[in-house]
Amino acid sequence: MRRDIFQAIADPTRRAIIALIAVQAMTPNAIAEHFDTSRQGVSKHLRILTECELVTQQQEGREIYYQLQVNKxxxxxxxxxxxxxxxxxxxxxxxxxxxxxxxxxx
Amino acid sequence: MRRDIFQAIADPTRRAIIALIAVQAMTPNAIAEHFDTSRQGVSKHLRILTECELVTQQQEGREIYYQLQVNKxxxxxxxxxxxxxxxxxxxxxxxxxxxxxxxxxx
DNA sequence: TATATTTGCAACCGAATGGTTGCTTAAATC
DNA sequence: GATTTAAGCAACCATTCGGTTGCAAATATA
Structure with a gap:
């Protein structure tokens, strides 16, 4: 399981997610609304982005906000x-x- | 068959090939000498790089020189x-x- | 002309990828 | 306390990926 930033940005949906949360942190559900894929699909992408530290999580009650680490x-x-x-x-x-x-x- | 520049640079071997021929155009055989993979393996990478126009070919006799299109x-x-x-x-x-x-x- | 060299192409294979569905956990709301 | 909502996790599936081997075509060399 290779997991570097270049592999992370290879997928167009992931690039779109990155651009989306660059503006402001969002929850998986909110992100999924912008795409054709299911929430679970988005969650998988978020996991990959998290694993290579492009994205960090911030829990707020039962919601989890995903934030882009633009420095990465x-x-x-x-x-x-x-x-x-x-x-x-x-x-x-x-x-x-x-x-x-x-x-x-x- | 998705084929864009982001997918092209996702593979570490391909990134190494890009860096290698950035300096000067090279033949598949010459490139393959720098890696563990076979010549055919390198050729496959070169095909992908060519398909997304990151690389162009220049035939010289029976040799084909691959050149990076740095503008891409x-x-x-x-x-x-x-x-x-x-x-x-x-x-x-x-x-x-x-x-x-x-x-x-x- | 016969042989060696350089390359591309096709077939194949195991592993990874992107996506789905179903389920559980935890927090919020009734 | 029961129900709804948000999210993660696991299993599954078709497709793609990166790599291999084998072979054909074209050029160079003997």
Missing amino acids: MKEIDKWLEQFRKIWEKRFDQLDTLLVKLKNKKP | MKEIDKWLEQFRKIWEKRFDQLDTLLVKLKNKKP
């Missing part, structure tokens, strides 16, 4: 960093080329 | 954008709080 998302950002350097370099090279072409004009 | 990675960056706003806001709020606490000192 930075892990993706961190992984992207290596490629960001590359795509910016590529862009710079293109930019340099364009400048060169411009300067050649009489 | 921006899609992840774009998705992250919405959360980046949130985590920066949260940080600002924390920052404001800290400043307030500091100013309360006599």
Whole structure:
């Protein structure tokens, strides 16, 4: 049972859940209302998100509010960093080329 | 057969392949040498990466070089954008709080 | 031309995934 | 105290996934 953040965001429903509770913490029932799947289906997704610490629970009476740990998302950002350097370099090279072409004009 | 970039980066081997060919285009054989899996295993991953346009092929004789389309990675960056706003806001709020606490000192 | 090399494709297999239904537990309400 | 509501847990099921082996096609080399 692999359980990392990249596997967590692989599923489109899970991404939608993440976006939903990013705004404000919600209960499983409230979340399920936004989707076609059953409450249990949503609960399964929430368990996966909880296991990789993307989401935390907060009990309030018999309701459990699920909250996004937005800081965890930075892990993706961190992984992207290596490629960001590359795509910016590529862009710079293109930019340099364009400048060169411009300067050649009489 | 879902095939989007988020599913593509879900697998750790695929992430490693992406990082590998980000530096320079490589053939399946050359890539496979870096991993425990067979060449066919790597080829399967490359097919998935190609299907979601993260990678393009370039034939050179009987060899096929696989190249990362680093621009495609921006899609992840774009998705992250919405959360980046949130985590920066949260940080600002924390920052404001800290400043307030500091100013309360006599 | 015969042989070796590089690759893709198809079939197969065990494990994981996403979803369902049914049940239990615990809190709120009557 | 009985009933309703919110939620977790377990079992099940079809599909997908990651990996393998075997084979065919195409290019390079002897």
